[in-house]
Amino acid sequence: MPESRKRKKDTDGSATAAATPAAPKPSPGWWAPTMVTLMIIGLVSVVVTYLTQGSLPVANLGNWNLAIGFGVMLVGFFMTLRWR
Structure with a gap:
């Protein structure tokens, strides 16, 4: 049986960078006090x-x-849903 072609590996690493999610940014300092105050x-x-x-x-x-x-x-x- 003939062998299938092998895929070429991505050498620039862009595929692995796109696959990993970015770390979530922390909320601004005013977010939690505003949330609790409301x-x-x-x-x-x-x-x-x-x-x-x-x-x-x-x-x-x-x-x-x-x-x-x-x-x-x-x-x-609802502000608690976006709090980090």
């Missing part, structure tokens, strides 16, 4: 809304204050 502000906003029955932090918004508080917390939690 989660705490959102939590405080939700608690204040429950305790005041929707009249605070912004009286005209009513129960939309809950959605805003949860939204702020959600932004903080």
